[in-house]
Structures are given as structure tokens and as C-alpha cells.
Amino acid sequence: MTTKTTNIEVKVDEALASAIADKAVKTWHATSYSNGRKRVYVTFEEVKTVGA
Numbered sequence: 001m002t003t004k005t006t007n008i009e010v011k012v013d014e015a016l017a018s019a020i021a022d023k024a025v026k027t028w029h030a031t032s033y034s035n036g037r038k039r040v041y042v043t044f045e046e047v048k049t050v051g052a
Contacts, residue, residue: 025043026045029041
């Protein structure tokens with residue numbers, strides 16, 4: 001099974017960076033507007049690892 005992967009660079013402030021740390025992207029979608037702007041909407045989920 002092939003997974004489509006898209007890498008984008010996003011500039012965030014320190015508060016947002018800490019809020020999404022240790023989280024994985026659950027879903028995302030992009031919307032392009034007629035004025036040339038593009039917005040990407042992302043839903044994150046926590047990633048919990050099981051200790052050894």
C-alpha cells in the first residue's frame with residue numbers, strides 16, 4: 001500500500017510548537033482560494049508510547 005506524503009514548512013510561535021509537540025497528524029486537507037492563498041487544515045492526535 002502506498003501512502004501519499006507531503007512535506008510543508010510551517011512557521012509557528014513557541015506556544016503552538018509546544019502544543020503540537022509529540023503529536024502526529026491524524027487528518028489534513030488544503031483549500032485554495034481565488035486570491036491565490038492556500039490554507040491547510042490539520043488535525044493532530046496524541047501519540048502515546050508504551051514503556052518497556
